[in-house]
Amino acid sequence: MTLKDILKLPDETKQRLQKAYNFFKNKGLPDHIILGILGNLYKESLFKPDIYEKNNLDKNDYSKSVGLAQWRLDRRKKLEEFAKQQKKDWKDFDVQLEYIWHELTTTEKNAYNALLKAKDVKEAAYIFNKKYERSSDNSDDRYKFALNIKDALGISLDNPPNPNKYDTVKSEDVGNIKEASIRKQKNEEEKKVVSKKDEPMFISFDNVDDINSADTPDDAMYKIENTIKPAFSDFDDTGIFTKMEAWNQVDKALID
Numbered sequence: 001m002t003l004k005d006i007l008k009l010p011d012e013t014k015q016r017l018q019k020a021y022n023f024f025k026n027k028g029l030p031d032h033i034i035l036g037i038l039g040n041l042y043k044e045s046l047f048k049p050d051i052y053e054k055n056n057l058d059k060n061d062y063s064k065s066v067g068l069a070q071w072r073l074d075r076r077k078k079l080e081e082f083a084k085q086q087k088k089d090w091k092d093f094d095v096q097l098e099y100i101w102h103e104l105t106t107t108e109k110n111a112y113n114a115l116l117k118a119k120d121v122k123e124a125a126y127i128f129n130k131k132y133e134r135s136s137d138n139s140d141d142r143y144k145f146a147l148n149i150k151d152a153l154g155i156s157l158d159n160p161p162n163p164n165k166y167d168t169v170k171s172e173d174v175g176n177i178k179e180a181s182i183r184k185q186k187n188e189e190e191k192k193v194v195s196k197k198d199e200p201m202f203i204s205f206d207n208v209d210d211i212n213s214a215d216t217p218d219d220a221m222y223k224i225e226n227t228i229k230p231a232f233s234d235f236d237d238t239g240i241f242t243k244m245e246a247w248n249q250v251d252k253a254l255i256d
Contacts (some may be wrong), residue, residue, distance in 0.1 A: 011125040013047050016047045017038065017042075017047060017149060018050075018153060019094075023097045031150075031156075033118055035146040035150050036118060036124025036126075036127070037128050038130075038146060038147075039125045039145040039149060040142045041069060042149065044065075044068065044069055045068045045070060048068075049091050050067075051066065053072075055246060062076050067091070070133070079096070082098075082099050083095045086098075089197065104132070111128070111132040126143070128142075129171075140249075
């Protein structure tokens with residue numbers, strides 16, 4: 001499939017591509033990961049939710065694959081159960097999108113967590129294939145499809161993703177990835193000295209003697225926090241200084 005082929009797709013298929021993109025975007029996933037997923041789903045099913053594995057004459061044969069992600073065996077049965085719980089047909093496009101997300105945040109958490117570490121479209125397509133689809137396909141078709149879908153949907157990837165923006169999902173997480181990011185931020189509050197979005201930080205010691213006069217480490221940290229100024233480039237990717245990093249800067253200042 002080429003970009004020309006995608007642009008000639010039936011309107012219904014184009015609408016499904018856009019709908020799937022919007023679905024995962026609303027879950028908080030970045031574009032490069034979404035495209036990796038969509039490239040895989042196109043390779044598996046041409047985005048046809050009612051598709052059966054080629055030459056599958058017996059539609060009750062659960063060893064054969066069905067649907068967007070070509071589920072089979074136990075995963076196919078669970079798709080049908082998932083649809084029944086919502087009183088819908090398993091062939092429903094929206095149901096299958098929801099089921100993919102359900103799997104990624106429950107039984108397929110390992111695939112999801114690996115996917116969140118993908119740095120670009122190619123890596124995302126590879127991880128989704130190996131960890132979620134677990135197919136024997138070693139071609140780069142899924143990556144090529146993803147790039148064609150990117151162009152067909154007019155998606156720009158000019159801004160590289162921040163790998164530290166997303167957190168992995170624990171067993172209790174079945175919702176939006178944004179919730180995981182919020183949890184991560186809260187967990188780091190105790191070790192945080194300061195965080196200022198998109199602006200590097202450094203510690204400027206305007207009064208080293210005052211810091212030396214501190215009675216306790218906490219007192220010293222309080223004095224240090226009041227002397228923080230922007231401009232220093234040696235900070236972690238999240239823009240956060242930990243206490244250990246702060247004390248390293250203290251040592252440098254006192255030695256100098």
